[in-house]
Amino acid sequence: MTKHTELPWEIIKLSGGGGRIIIVTTKADGVSDICEINTGLLEAEANARLIESAPKMLEACKFVLDDRSKLKDGRISSDCIMKLSIAIQNAEYQESAVSK
DSSP states (O other), rough: OOOOSSSSSEEOOOOOSSTEEEEEEEEEEEEEEEEESSSHHHHHHHHHHHHHHHHHHHHHHHHHHHHHHHOSSSOOOHHHHHHHHHHHHHHHHOOGBBBB
């Protein structure tokens, strides 16, 4: 299985209005585009936030499954609930989180 582009990912709102947003990662050899979103501005920001948070949500899901498999009663620990809550919060649209 191919791994996703390494973190960190950053959302950048491009100048010129409209809904053009790119998601990039910075590597030792420079900045690489991950994707570009061209929709209405509010929708583009919401989509960018969801895409940018995908690796963190994947990590949270794996953490929960691993944690749950270790418990005899199948209950989810408070650490899992916190990790999932943070992942969901990161995925939800927050205007202040989009670089301008």
